[in-house]
Amino acid sequence: xKTIKVLGSGCAKCVKTAEMIEKIAAELDIxxxxxxxxxxxxxxxxxxxSTPAVVINxxxxxxxxxxxxxxxxxxxxxx
Amino acid sequence: MFQIFTDFASxxxxxxxxxxxxTKVGDALHFFVEDTSKIFALLVFMIYIIALIRASxxxxxxRDYLATKHRGIGYLLGSCFGAITPFCSCSSIPVFLGFTxxxxxxxxxxAFLLTSPLINEVAVLLxxxxxxxxxxxxxxxxxxxxxxxxxxxxDLIKAERWLQPFAAKAYQQATSKQQTDQGASTKTxxxxxxxxxxxxxxxxxxxxxxxxxxxxxxxxxxxGLHGFVPDGWIASHLGDGQWWSVPAAVxxxxxxxxxxxxxxxxxxxxxxxxxxxxxxxAFCMSTVAASFPEFVLLKQVMQWRLLAILxxxxxxxxxxxxxxxNFTFA
Numbered sequence: 001x002k003t004i005k006v007l008g009s010g011c012a013k014c015v016k017t018a019e020m021i022e023k024i025a026a027e028l029d030i031x032x033x034x035x036x037x038x039x040x041x042x043x044x045x046x047x048x049x050s051t052p053a054v055v056i057n058x059x060x061x062x063x064x065x066x067x068x069x070x071x072x073x074x075x076x077x078x079x
Numbered sequence: 080m081f082q083i084f085t086d087f088a089s090x091x092x093x094x095x096x097x098x099x100x101x102t103k104v105g106d107a108l109h110f111f112v113e114d115t116s117k118i119f120a121l122l123v124f125m126i127y128i129i130a131l132i133r134a135s136x137x138x139x140x141x142r143d144y145l146a147t148k149h150r151g152i153g154y155l156l157g158s159c160f161g162a163i164t165p166f167c168s169c170s171s172i173p174v175f176l177g178f179t180x181x182x183x184x185x186x187x188x189x190a191f192l193l194t195s196p197l198i199n200e201v202a203v204l205l206x207x208x209x210x211x212x213x214x215x216x217x218x219x220x221x222x223x224x225x226x227x228x229x230x231x232x233x234d235l236i237k238a239e240r241w242l243q244p245f246a247a248k249a250y251q252q253a254t255s256k257q258q259t260d261q262g263a264s265t266k267t268x269x270x271x272x273x274x275x276x277x278x279x280x281x282x283x284x285x286x287x288x289x290x291x292x293x294x295x296x297x298x299x300x301x302x303g304l305h306g307f308v309p310d311g312w313i314a315s316h317l318g319d320g321q322w323w324s325v326p327a328a329v330x331x332x333x334x335x336x337x338x339x340x341x342x343x344x345x346x347x348x349x350x351x352x353x354x355x356x357x358x359x360x361a362f363c364m365s366t367v368a369a370s371f372p373e374f375v376l377l378k379q380v381m382q383w384r385l386l387a388i389l390x391x392x393x394x395x396x397x398x399x400x401x402x403x404x405n406f407t408f409a
Binding site (some may be wrong): 043048049 | 137139170173174175178180245246249281376379380407
Protein backbone atom coordinates (compact mmCIF):
# COMPACT_ATOMS: atom_id res chain seq x y z
CA UNK A 1 0.00 0.00 0.00
CA LYS A 2 1.49 3.28 -1.09
CA THR A 3 0.55 6.61 0.41
CA ILE A 4 0.77 9.25 -2.26
CA LYS A 5 0.38 12.96 -1.71
CA VAL A 6 0.07 15.54 -4.42
CA LEU A 7 1.27 18.91 -3.15
CA GLY A 8 -0.13 22.05 -4.72
CA SER A 9 -2.29 25.06 -4.06
CA GLY A 10 -5.28 23.52 -5.77
CA CYS A 11 -4.51 24.67 -9.29
CA ALA A 12 -5.69 22.78 -12.35
CA LYS A 13 -2.37 21.03 -12.85
CA CYS A 14 -2.37 19.62 -9.34
CA VAL A 15 -5.87 18.22 -9.69
CA LYS A 16 -4.88 16.65 -12.98
CA THR A 17 -1.75 15.11 -11.48
CA ALA A 18 -3.74 13.48 -8.70
CA GLU A 19 -6.33 12.16 -11.15
CA MET A 20 -3.63 10.71 -13.38
CA ILE A 21 -1.96 8.87 -10.52
CA GLU A 22 -5.26 7.43 -9.32
CA LYS A 23 -6.15 6.31 -12.82
CA ILE A 24 -2.81 4.67 -13.53
CA ALA A 25 -2.76 2.97 -10.13
CA ALA A 26 -6.19 1.50 -10.87
CA GLU A 27 -5.04 0.34 -14.30
CA LEU A 28 -1.99 -1.37 -12.87
CA ASP A 29 -4.07 -2.75 -10.05
CA ILE A 30 -1.80 -1.27 -7.41
CA UNK A 31 -3.20 -0.28 -4.06
CA UNK A 32 -2.54 3.36 -3.40
CA UNK A 33 -4.16 6.09 -1.40
CA UNK A 34 -3.89 9.37 -3.23
CA UNK A 35 -4.57 12.63 -1.43
CA UNK A 36 -4.12 16.29 -2.25
CA UNK A 37 -2.24 18.54 0.12
CA UNK A 38 -3.01 22.24 -0.26
CA UNK A 39 -1.75 23.72 3.00
CA UNK A 40 1.15 26.10 2.31
CA UNK A 41 2.68 25.21 5.65
CA UNK A 42 2.88 21.53 4.79
CA UNK A 43 4.17 22.23 1.30
CA UNK A 44 6.90 24.39 2.81
CA UNK A 45 7.83 21.61 5.21
CA UNK A 46 8.60 19.36 2.26
CA UNK A 47 10.83 22.10 0.86
CA UNK A 48 8.84 22.30 -2.35
CA UNK A 49 8.74 25.52 -4.35
CA SER A 50 7.32 24.48 -7.68
CA THR A 51 4.02 22.67 -7.73
CA PRO A 52 2.52 20.20 -8.47
CA ALA A 53 4.85 17.99 -6.48
CA VAL A 54 4.48 14.30 -5.66
CA VAL A 55 5.37 12.65 -2.34
CA ILE A 56 5.31 8.85 -2.08
CA ASN A 57 5.59 7.30 1.37
CA UNK A 58 6.94 10.62 2.67
CA UNK A 59 9.62 10.70 -0.05
CA UNK A 60 9.57 13.64 -2.46
CA UNK A 61 9.89 12.20 -5.96
CA UNK A 62 8.83 14.99 -8.28
CA UNK A 63 8.08 18.71 -8.46
CA UNK A 64 7.28 21.45 -10.92
CA UNK A 65 5.12 19.83 -13.55
CA UNK A 66 2.50 17.26 -14.38
CA UNK A 67 4.54 14.04 -14.36
CA UNK A 68 4.85 11.85 -17.43
CA UNK A 69 2.89 8.67 -17.57
CA UNK A 70 6.07 6.58 -17.62
CA UNK A 71 7.34 8.29 -14.46
CA UNK A 72 4.13 7.56 -12.59
CA UNK A 73 4.24 3.92 -13.63
CA UNK A 74 7.81 3.65 -12.40
CA UNK A 75 6.92 5.13 -8.98
CA UNK A 76 3.97 2.81 -8.57
CA UNK A 77 5.80 -0.36 -9.55
CA UNK A 78 8.85 0.43 -7.45
CA UNK A 79 8.93 -1.33 -4.10
CA MET B 80 10.25 41.94 -41.40
CA PHE B 81 6.61 41.97 -40.34
CA GLN B 82 5.36 42.97 -43.79
CA ILE B 83 4.50 39.36 -44.57
CA PHE B 84 1.75 39.41 -41.94
CA THR B 85 0.23 42.59 -43.36
CA ASP B 86 0.24 41.01 -46.81
CA PHE B 87 -1.27 37.81 -45.48
CA ALA B 88 -4.07 39.74 -43.77
CA SER B 89 -4.74 41.82 -46.89
CA UNK B 90 -4.91 38.71 -49.02
CA UNK B 91 -7.22 36.88 -46.62
CA UNK B 92 -9.54 39.74 -45.72
CA UNK B 93 -9.74 41.68 -48.97
CA UNK B 94 -9.37 38.93 -51.56
CA UNK B 95 -10.65 35.74 -50.01
CA UNK B 96 -13.34 37.13 -47.70
CA UNK B 97 -13.99 40.00 -50.11
CA UNK B 98 -14.31 42.90 -47.69
CA UNK B 99 -13.11 46.22 -48.97
CA UNK B 100 -10.36 48.23 -47.29
CA UNK B 101 -11.55 51.36 -45.56
CA THR B 102 -14.78 49.88 -44.22
CA LYS B 103 -15.09 49.45 -40.48
CA VAL B 104 -15.50 45.69 -40.59
CA GLY B 105 -12.74 45.32 -43.16
CA ASP B 106 -10.34 47.40 -41.09
CA ALA B 107 -11.10 45.64 -37.85
CA LEU B 108 -10.82 42.18 -39.39
CA HIS B 109 -7.59 43.08 -41.16
CA PHE B 110 -6.12 44.30 -37.89
CA PHE B 111 -7.28 41.14 -36.14
CA VAL B 112 -5.83 38.74 -38.72
CA GLU B 113 -2.56 40.63 -39.01
CA ASP B 114 -1.98 40.83 -35.28
CA THR B 115 -3.01 37.31 -34.35
CA SER B 116 -0.94 35.69 -37.11
CA LYS B 117 2.05 37.85 -36.20
CA ILE B 118 1.73 37.18 -32.49
CA PHE B 119 1.36 33.43 -32.85
CA ALA B 120 4.29 33.12 -35.26
CA LEU B 121 6.48 35.13 -32.91
CA LEU B 122 5.33 33.28 -29.84
CA VAL B 123 6.04 29.83 -31.20
CA PHE B 124 9.44 30.78 -32.53
CA MET B 125 10.67 32.92 -29.66
CA ILE B 126 9.31 30.95 -26.73
CA TYR B 127 11.10 27.91 -28.07
CA ILE B 128 14.41 29.75 -28.50
CA ILE B 129 14.22 31.43 -25.10
CA ALA B 130 13.20 28.24 -23.34
CA LEU B 131 16.14 26.47 -24.93
CA ILE B 132 18.50 29.02 -23.42
CA ARG B 133 17.03 29.19 -19.95
CA ALA B 134 16.20 25.50 -19.65
CA SER B 135 18.44 24.98 -16.66
CA UNK B 136 17.18 27.98 -14.69
CA UNK B 137 14.62 27.26 -12.01
CA UNK B 138 13.28 28.77 -8.80
CA UNK B 139 15.39 26.48 -6.63
CA UNK B 140 18.60 27.76 -8.20
CA UNK B 141 17.46 31.36 -7.93
CA ARG B 142 16.72 30.86 -4.26
CA ASP B 143 20.14 29.37 -3.54
CA TYR B 144 21.80 32.16 -5.46
CA LEU B 145 19.85 34.98 -3.81
CA ALA B 146 20.33 33.53 -0.35
CA THR B 147 24.06 34.14 -0.59
CA LYS B 148 23.86 37.69 -1.95
CA HIS B 149 24.15 40.95 -0.13
CA ARG B 150 20.84 42.67 0.55
CA GLY B 151 21.67 45.82 -1.41
CA ILE B 152 22.13 44.06 -4.71
CA GLY B 153 19.49 41.49 -3.81
CA TYR B 154 16.60 43.74 -4.81
CA LEU B 155 17.99 44.29 -8.28
CA LEU B 156 18.83 40.60 -8.72
CA GLY B 157 15.48 39.51 -7.32
CA SER B 158 13.70 41.71 -9.80
CA CYS B 159 15.88 40.52 -12.73
CA PHE B 160 15.28 36.90 -11.87
CA GLY B 161 11.58 37.61 -11.49
CA ALA B 162 11.58 38.77 -15.08
CA ILE B 163 13.36 35.75 -16.54
CA THR B 164 12.59 32.77 -14.31
CA PRO B 165 9.69 30.65 -15.48
CA PHE B 166 7.15 29.63 -12.91
CA CYS B 167 3.42 29.12 -12.90
CA SER B 168 1.52 31.80 -11.00
CA CYS B 169 -0.14 29.06 -8.97
CA SER B 170 3.33 28.43 -7.51
CA SER B 171 3.60 31.95 -6.07
CA ILE B 172 2.88 30.81 -2.55
CA PRO B 173 5.35 27.89 -2.45
CA VAL B 174 7.96 30.15 -4.04
CA PHE B 175 7.32 32.85 -1.46
CA LEU B 176 7.67 30.34 1.37
CA GLY B 177 10.69 28.68 -0.19
CA PHE B 178 12.51 32.02 -0.40
CA THR B 179 11.39 33.09 3.06
CA UNK B 180 12.42 29.85 4.72
CA UNK B 181 15.83 30.18 3.07
CA UNK B 182 16.26 33.47 4.94
CA UNK B 183 15.83 35.74 1.93
CA UNK B 184 14.36 39.07 3.12
CA UNK B 185 10.68 39.62 2.35
CA UNK B 186 11.51 42.69 0.25
CA UNK B 187 13.76 40.72 -2.09
CA UNK B 188 11.21 37.93 -2.38
CA UNK B 189 8.54 40.49 -3.21
CA ALA B 190 10.83 42.18 -5.76
CA PHE B 191 10.91 38.77 -7.44
CA LEU B 192 7.18 38.16 -7.20
CA LEU B 193 6.10 41.67 -8.22
CA THR B 194 8.30 41.80 -11.30
CA SER B 195 7.38 38.33 -12.42
CA PRO B 196 3.86 38.95 -13.77
CA LEU B 197 4.81 42.35 -15.21
CA ILE B 198 7.79 41.27 -17.26
CA ASN B 199 8.20 38.01 -19.08
CA GLU B 200 9.38 36.95 -22.48
CA VAL B 201 5.88 36.91 -23.95
CA ALA B 202 5.18 40.46 -22.81
CA VAL B 203 8.50 41.75 -24.11
CA LEU B 204 7.99 40.07 -27.48
CA LEU B 205 4.53 41.47 -27.90
CA UNK B 206 5.62 44.95 -26.94
CA UNK B 207 8.55 44.81 -29.35
CA UNK B 208 6.42 43.72 -32.26
CA UNK B 209 3.42 45.94 -31.56
CA UNK B 210 4.83 49.07 -29.98
CA UNK B 211 8.52 49.22 -30.84
CA UNK B 212 11.74 48.97 -28.85
CA UNK B 213 11.57 52.36 -27.12
CA UNK B 214 8.28 51.60 -25.50
CA UNK B 215 9.47 48.09 -24.64
CA UNK B 216 12.59 49.40 -22.92
CA UNK B 217 10.50 51.90 -20.97
CA UNK B 218 8.10 49.22 -19.91
CA UNK B 219 10.87 46.90 -18.71
CA UNK B 220 12.65 49.64 -16.77
CA UNK B 221 9.43 50.79 -15.12
CA UNK B 222 8.34 47.23 -14.34
CA UNK B 223 11.64 46.43 -12.67
CA UNK B 224 11.59 49.72 -10.79
CA UNK B 225 8.20 48.81 -9.31
CA UNK B 226 9.63 45.49 -8.12
CA UNK B 227 12.88 46.92 -6.73
CA UNK B 228 11.43 50.00 -5.02
CA UNK B 229 8.43 48.04 -3.76
CA UNK B 230 10.79 45.48 -2.25
CA UNK B 231 12.99 48.09 -0.58
CA UNK B 232 9.91 49.82 0.84
CA UNK B 233 8.55 46.57 2.30
CA ASP B 234 11.84 45.90 4.05
CA LEU B 235 12.02 49.48 5.35
CA ILE B 236 8.65 49.08 7.06
CA LYS B 237 9.73 45.63 8.33
CA ALA B 238 7.01 43.82 6.47
CA GLU B 239 8.05 40.46 7.95
CA ARG B 240 6.18 41.50 11.11
CA TRP B 241 2.92 40.93 9.26
CA LEU B 242 3.53 37.53 7.78
CA GLN B 243 1.36 34.68 8.94
CA PRO B 244 2.95 33.28 12.12
CA PHE B 245 4.25 30.05 10.57
CA ALA B 246 5.94 31.94 7.74
CA ALA B 247 7.45 34.49 10.13
CA LYS B 248 8.80 31.65 12.25
CA ALA B 249 10.38 29.92 9.27
CA TYR B 250 12.06 33.20 8.32
CA GLN B 251 13.44 33.77 11.79
CA GLN B 252 14.77 30.25 12.03
CA ALA B 253 16.50 30.62 8.69
CA THR B 254 18.10 33.96 9.50
CA SER B 255 19.41 32.81 12.87
CA LYS B 256 20.75 29.63 11.33
CA GLN B 257 22.47 31.46 8.51
CA GLN B 258 25.34 32.72 10.63
CA THR B 259 26.69 29.21 11.05
CA ASP B 260 25.51 27.55 7.89
CA GLN B 261 25.77 29.12 4.48
CA GLY B 262 22.91 27.11 3.01
CA ALA B 263 23.41 23.92 1.08
CA SER B 264 23.34 24.50 -2.64
CA THR B 265 21.43 22.22 -4.91
CA LYS B 266 23.43 20.14 -7.29
CA THR B 267 23.92 21.67 -10.68
CA UNK B 268 24.20 19.37 -13.61
CA UNK B 269 24.82 20.39 -17.18
CA UNK B 270 21.85 19.74 -19.44
CA UNK B 271 22.18 17.88 -22.69
CA UNK B 272 20.79 19.47 -25.82
CA UNK B 273 18.22 16.69 -25.96
CA UNK B 274 16.96 17.61 -22.51
CA UNK B 275 16.90 21.31 -23.40
CA UNK B 276 14.96 20.62 -26.56
CA UNK B 277 12.45 18.55 -24.63
CA UNK B 278 12.03 21.30 -22.04
CA UNK B 279 11.68 23.98 -24.72
CA UNK B 280 9.04 21.98 -26.58
CA UNK B 281 6.94 21.38 -23.51
CA UNK B 282 7.39 24.99 -22.42
CA UNK B 283 6.23 26.28 -25.80
CA UNK B 284 3.16 24.06 -25.79
CA UNK B 285 2.42 24.92 -22.18
CA UNK B 286 2.65 28.69 -22.69
CA UNK B 287 0.68 28.58 -25.93
CA UNK B 288 -1.97 26.47 -24.24
CA UNK B 289 -2.27 29.08 -21.52
CA UNK B 290 -2.13 32.25 -23.60
CA UNK B 291 -3.86 31.51 -26.92
CA UNK B 292 -7.28 32.59 -25.73
CA UNK B 293 -5.83 35.78 -24.28
CA UNK B 294 -4.30 36.60 -27.63
CA UNK B 295 -7.67 36.26 -29.33
CA UNK B 296 -9.52 38.19 -26.63
CA UNK B 297 -6.86 40.90 -26.43
CA UNK B 298 -6.49 41.37 -30.17
CA UNK B 299 -10.26 41.15 -30.58
CA UNK B 300 -10.72 44.02 -28.15
CA UNK B 301 -7.90 45.91 -29.80
CA UNK B 302 -9.51 45.37 -33.19
CA GLY B 303 -12.82 46.58 -31.81
CA LEU B 304 -11.17 49.74 -30.58
CA HIS B 305 -9.46 50.10 -33.91
CA GLY B 306 -12.50 49.72 -36.10
CA PHE B 307 -15.44 50.86 -34.05
CA VAL B 308 -14.39 53.53 -31.60
CA PRO B 309 -14.56 56.67 -33.72
CA ASP B 310 -11.17 58.14 -34.55
CA GLY B 311 -10.35 60.86 -32.15
CA TRP B 312 -12.97 59.95 -29.57
CA ILE B 313 -10.44 58.75 -27.04
CA ALA B 314 -8.00 61.47 -28.00
CA SER B 315 -10.55 64.23 -27.46
CA HIS B 316 -12.02 62.85 -24.25
CA LEU B 317 -8.98 61.46 -22.49
CA GLY B 318 -6.12 62.63 -24.68
CA ASP B 319 -4.97 65.58 -22.62
CA GLY B 320 -3.89 63.31 -19.82
CA GLN B 321 -6.41 64.77 -17.38
CA TRP B 322 -4.98 63.98 -13.96
CA TRP B 323 -7.95 61.89 -12.87
CA SER B 324 -7.77 59.65 -15.92
CA VAL B 325 -4.70 57.86 -14.50
CA PRO B 326 -6.13 56.76 -11.14
CA ALA B 327 -9.36 55.95 -12.98
CA ALA B 328 -7.43 53.67 -15.35
CA VAL B 329 -5.70 51.98 -12.42
CA UNK B 330 -8.99 51.37 -10.61
CA UNK B 331 -10.57 50.08 -13.80
CA UNK B 332 -7.68 47.65 -14.19
CA UNK B 333 -8.14 45.97 -10.79
CA UNK B 334 -11.31 43.96 -11.42
CA UNK B 335 -10.11 43.18 -14.92
CA UNK B 336 -7.88 40.21 -14.55
CA UNK B 337 -5.65 39.35 -17.44
CA UNK B 338 -2.08 38.44 -18.09
CA UNK B 339 0.32 40.53 -20.12
CA UNK B 340 -0.44 38.61 -23.29
CA UNK B 341 -4.05 39.68 -23.31
CA UNK B 342 -3.58 43.26 -22.32
CA UNK B 343 -0.76 44.30 -24.63
CA UNK B 344 -2.79 44.13 -27.87
CA UNK B 345 -5.39 46.27 -26.10
CA UNK B 346 -2.65 48.73 -25.20
CA UNK B 347 -1.72 49.01 -28.84
CA UNK B 348 -5.33 49.80 -29.70
CA UNK B 349 -5.55 52.41 -26.94
CA UNK B 350 -2.32 54.14 -27.85
CA UNK B 351 -3.03 54.33 -31.57
CA UNK B 352 -6.42 55.77 -30.68
CA UNK B 353 -4.74 58.58 -28.82
CA UNK B 354 -4.85 57.53 -25.17
CA UNK B 355 -1.80 59.06 -23.47
CA UNK B 356 1.07 56.69 -22.85
CA UNK B 357 1.09 57.04 -19.06
CA UNK B 358 -2.62 56.33 -18.73
CA UNK B 359 -2.20 53.26 -20.93
CA UNK B 360 0.77 51.96 -18.94
CA ALA B 361 -1.05 52.49 -15.66
CA PHE B 362 -4.07 50.60 -16.91
CA CYS B 363 -1.99 47.74 -18.27
CA MET B 364 0.15 47.25 -15.19
CA SER B 365 -2.83 47.40 -12.89
CA THR B 366 -4.64 44.76 -14.92
CA VAL B 367 -1.66 42.43 -14.90
CA ALA B 368 -0.22 42.86 -11.42
CA ALA B 369 -3.05 43.87 -9.09
CA SER B 370 -5.72 41.25 -9.16
CA PHE B 371 -8.02 39.95 -6.47
CA PRO B 372 -7.45 36.21 -7.10
CA GLU B 373 -3.71 36.64 -6.51
CA PHE B 374 -4.27 38.66 -3.37
CA VAL B 375 -6.64 36.07 -1.96
CA LEU B 376 -3.87 33.51 -2.48
CA LEU B 377 -1.33 35.70 -0.72
CA LYS B 378 -3.62 35.85 2.31
CA GLN B 379 -2.36 32.36 3.14
CA VAL B 380 1.06 33.75 4.01
CA MET B 381 0.38 37.38 4.86
CA GLN B 382 -1.81 39.16 7.37
CA TRP B 383 -4.47 41.59 6.16
CA ARG B 384 -2.42 44.60 7.12
CA LEU B 385 0.48 43.61 4.88
CA LEU B 386 -1.86 42.72 2.03
CA ALA B 387 -3.51 46.12 2.29
CA ILE B 388 -0.12 47.86 2.31
CA LEU B 389 0.97 45.88 -0.72
CA UNK B 390 -2.22 46.67 -2.58
CA UNK B 391 -1.96 50.36 -1.77
CA UNK B 392 1.68 50.34 -2.78
CA UNK B 393 0.89 48.89 -6.19
CA UNK B 394 -1.97 51.29 -6.85
CA UNK B 395 0.08 54.28 -5.77
CA UNK B 396 3.07 53.31 -7.88
CA UNK B 397 1.02 52.64 -11.01
CA UNK B 398 -0.71 55.98 -10.62
CA UNK B 399 2.61 57.70 -10.15
CA UNK B 400 4.04 55.98 -13.23
CA UNK B 401 1.04 57.10 -15.25
CA UNK B 402 1.42 60.71 -14.17
CA UNK B 403 5.16 60.77 -14.75
CA UNK B 404 4.83 59.36 -18.26
CA ASN B 405 1.92 61.58 -19.19
CA PHE B 406 3.83 64.58 -17.96
CA THR B 407 7.07 63.63 -19.67
CA PHE B 408 5.54 62.71 -23.00
CA ALA B 409 2.86 65.38 -23.16
